[in-house]
Amino acid sequence: MTGTAQPNKGIRLPRDARRAQLLEAAQHVFVHNGYHAAAMDDIAERAGVSKPVLYQHFPGKLELYLALLETHGNELVRRVRTAIGSTADNKLRVRAAIGAFYEFVASEDQAFRLVFESDLRGEPAVEKAVENSLSGCIDAITEAVTADAGLDAARARLLAVGLVGLAQVTARDWLDEQQKIPRDEAVNLMSTLAWKGLAGFPLQTS
Secondary structure, eight states: OOSOOOTTTTOOOOHHHHHHHHHHHHHHHHHHHOTTTOOHHHHHHHHTOOHHHHHHHOSSHHHHHHHHHHHHHHHHHHHHHHHHTTOSOHHHHHHHHHHHHHHHHHSTTOTHHHHHSOTTTTSHHHHHHHHHHHHHHHHHHHHHHHHHHOOOHHHHHHHHHHHHHHHHHHHHHHHHTTTOSOHHHHHHHHHHHHHHHHTTSOOSOO
16 A cells, blocks of 8 residues: 555554554555455555554454444444334334434445455354344344334334345435435335335334
8 A cells, every 4th residue: 555654653552442442543554455455564554553553462364354343333232223213213214213313324434345346255253243233233132123013022123134134225225326315205205115114013103
């Protein structure tokens, strides 16, 4: 890489600040190069540190990658939970939950590529991290559906899996298609589709 060294090279940072700096650099390299083509040399150069400094914080490339997956997986779950908790209106909840996925994939840092498009899905630890993030989203929606739709946990969870699948797949396709449809309109389309199905259940509130 060229022109990637940061101006604070050689400056001693607090451990948490250095870790955040390294993760930011690693994210850029992983997103643009993929896991297999990324090198610790590239990450160190991007962060403006020596490789020994990088290895002081992360023993290897996989540990860096897993730290990023956990961070962004947790962020996706937080977005979904916040969306669901933003209103007591179930129709608006569906829209907000789907919107959370569209916001996640539209973020400028492209963190979603690590969660949804990893080229390391054959690695058990990576598969588990991705599964944990999606399960967290499914659990959040399951709780809402169980409480508001009068369904048992198993049926509510199946509906939640469907909603998460719809939101994830359509959000990624919307982005891949260069956002030809405005995001709000795309979210409205998908939430209308989802709501017309969910509205067939005995929701407790409108």
